[in-house]
Amino acid sequence: MTPNSSTERSVNPGPSRRTFLGSTAVAAVAVAGGVPLLSACGGGSESKDREGTTSGKNAAKLLPTFVASTFARPDISSKNGSAAGYTAKVDLSALSTSVKSRLGTGAPLKVMSPLWGTAPKADCAYYTQLDKAAGTRITWQNQDGNTYGEKLGAVLASSSIPDMVVVPSWELVGKISNAITAKFTDLGPYLAGDKVKKYPNLAAIPSDSWRMGIFGGALRGIPMPSAAATFNPAYYRKDIFDKKGYDVPKSATEFLSWAKEATSAKAKVYACADMSWTGFNIFGVRPSGSLGWHIEDDGKLTYRVEQPEYLEALEWTRKLFDAGVVHPDDKARSGDAGQRFTAGQVLMFNMDMSQWYVKTAEQAKSNPDFEMAAMDLFGPDGGDPTLWASQPATIWSLIRKGASKETVENALAAANFAAAPYGTKEFMLVNYGVEGTHYAVKDGTPVKSDQGNQEVINAWVMLSAPAPYFAHPDYPDIARKQVEWEQRQGSFMKNTSTYGMNIVEPTRWANLSSQFEQLEIDYVRGNKKLSDVQQAVSTWKSSGGDKLRDWYKKLIDKNGSGN
Structure with missing residues (x-):
């Protein structure tokens, strides 16, 4: 049940950094003065308060309680820091439901995210059906992934920031890192400890990945988890x-x-x-x-x-x-x-x-x-x-500081829906869209239509993701080989x-x-x-x-x- 053109969603949610961004030079141009950047974050005691990190006991009290998902147990478990693997056929007619009720209230929500390819129309069937299922009303402000750093720097320097912004780790250069703590809200009141249980798919994200969402002493980023044994083969x-x-x-x-x-x-x-x-x-x-x-x-x-x-x-x-x-x-x-x-x-x-x-x-x-x-x-x-x-998370979605309680909760509802695990109805909708419109089932395997390839591209999947996995029902042997390769390499892995x-x-x-x-x-x-x-x-x-x-x-x- 993996999209036709993608793979380990939680490790490679979209194109690789070098493939589409070339280098950190894209964002560095903005830092060097090509785009105005957050001069207010460039010094003083407030800036110094945002420097550093939070880990150990201090981090533990900020983290959501981990509650493992009970859906679609993997056929190959994670080992030595690898992703998990799904190699068996999934009965698409008997999928589980991971979001028992709509958590969104239908309040408007603006989301800015990098996108590689041509953005679908705002009223396309994919966006419409996702909003209906999640109880959200998202206006997508998709930006060219190739030049995302420039746009991100300009937006963060302005006084008008979308309700939710996706930030990849490779864009955290220069003053953009400091901007995260200045411009985005503390999610602790909504997610710390047992509060996260309102959002079970977010609760199933590994604690190491959540720890990477701590910026400036507060939990601000909703992570897209990645496997520690992630190497470029x-x-x-x-x-x-x-x-x-x-x-x-x-x-x-x-x-x-x-x-x-x-x-x-x-x-x-x-x-x-x-x-x-x-x-x-x-x-x-x-x-x-x-x-x-x-x-x-x-x-x-x-x-x-x-x-x-x-x-x-x-x-x-x-x-x-x-x-x-x-x-x-x-x-x-x-x-x-x-x-x-x-x-x-x-x-x-x-x-x-x-x-x-x-x-x-x-x-x-x-x-x-x-x-x-x-x-x-x-x-x-x-x-x-x-x-x-590798770090256990490399992409985050963040909610702007000053957003209303309703806006925050709608953004979390969207992220919870996006983090639906493999083997659920929500996963199918996020990754494939609507059967008969965006995909057809052939020999038990979903295959995207032209409309699916045009509309079901990296938007919702950028908001969050489940624990790292590989799954290719059309090529299950590839999923097995990917996991086993990571497990072998992971046996020689050390942490810096x-x-x-x-x-x-x-x-x-x-x-x-x-x-x-x-x-x-x-x-x-x-x-x-x-x-x-x-x-x-x-x-x-x-x-x-x-x-x-x-x-x-x-x-x-x-x-x-x-x-």
């Missing part, structure tokens, strides 16, 4: 590997040797696309952002760019480019690596978990021999990898010292690390020297990195370590 063409007799690489050296063997520039076949993400995983480099901070075994707190493995990973990826095994279009950063993968022009590429299902379904008719798999990650020498857990903390950095250092993404891109392509990267790390330290380290040290001492 290195996908390979299993059908071609089997035909050619290639062994899947099991060390950094083996990877380069295989890549040279598999590449034939004359035949226009290259081993891989840009494998930077895989390089970071192989060498154990921590994620960017606040998760990049970690207390080492010697007790020293360091950031990811200070890890020796950071340079080692970049050097390995550069070797791939230097060896000519990376497709020229990937070197030029043009076109779509996924399309080159399905066309057999590259035999391996890395992208988010959604691609396992999306590419398999896409190729089913036109290329029935197509088969893809995900390479198990390894350490540089072929030993066990060191992998770092900032895991599970939603941290608002001081604005004076908020863009300190923004230079590294482009520098990494340039270095692995041979456009920058190693000394350029080393100098950037030194500049980062002297320009505020060392002071930011002291700030993080005090924060961790106060709140405890995430690991």
Whole structure:
């Protein structure tokens, strides 16, 4: 019962950050002055009160009581931080009801959310039926996901903020982080402790995910949960590997040797696309952002760019480019690596978990021999990898400060409906729309119509989500493989010292690390020297990195370590 073109809803609710936003540079443009931003949040004691995080005992008293869902028990349980998996057929005629009565009063509610694609009409059948079922009356202010950061910054700087706003974690740069606490309401009076039981689907969201919704010492964000063992896999063409007799690489050296063997520039076949993400995983480099901070075994707190493995990973990826095994279009950063993968022009590429299902379904008719798999990650020498857990929530919906009690309760009613678990009528309506209008059931599996593909796109699903899961009734084996891959990788997973903390950095250092993404891109392509990267790390330290380290040290001492 997963939408035709999507996958693990709670991990990948929409397009990946890099696929559609390119980089944090989109939001950074606004912070740098391309769009006016919240000058009132740029200093003073009020701004400092919004910095930091809340965790441990202080966080516990802010969180909703967890009440596990009793609907549609997964066929494969979560393990090692993985999502759960549903592989059995679901009787669509006997679905459960998770929302027993309409919680909305029908009061008007304006919602701003990123949307990738063409927004449906305001009075379309999908929106109309969802409002009717949930008791809501939403006016959707959908914004282009590619430029959402610019719009978000402008809206938060204005005096007119929609009742509900969706904020992805990759937009939390510069003054936008501080704006969250200044512009959005404390949901504690509605959701803390047993109060959440009024909204059972929200109560079933894991506590770690709710903890990520704490901004400025108050519960403000309704989370979209994600699995800790969320990594961007290195996908390979299993059908071609089997035909050619290639062994899947099991060390950094083996990877380069295989890549040279598999590449034939004359035949226009290259081993891989840009494998930077895989390089970071192989060498154990921590994620960017606040998760990049970690207390080492010697007790020293360091950031990811200070890890020796950071340079080692970049050097390995550069070797791939230097060896000519990376497709020229990937070197030029043009076109779509996924399309080159399905066309057999590259035999391996890395992208988010959604691609396992999306590419398999896409190729089913036109290329029935197509088969893809995900390479198990390894350490540089072929030993066990060191992998770092992803945050348990990366997208939130927030309700504006000053909203009336009725507006808040209608927004929570909508979020509760959107968080309906797999195997319920509400899930079907949110993800598929209305049978006969937006989808038809074929061989027990819902298949969207053209109208469904046009109207049932990422709007309601951005408000909240159930605990992480994979489910593809048309390709149940893919769901099983996704869960099992996450479970295997998760067995080597560690938490950084900032895991599970939603941290608002001081604005004076908020863009300190923004230079590294482009520098990494340039270095692995041979456009920058190693000394350029080393100098950037030194500049980062002297320009505020060392002071930011002291700030993080005090924060961790106060709140405890995430690991």
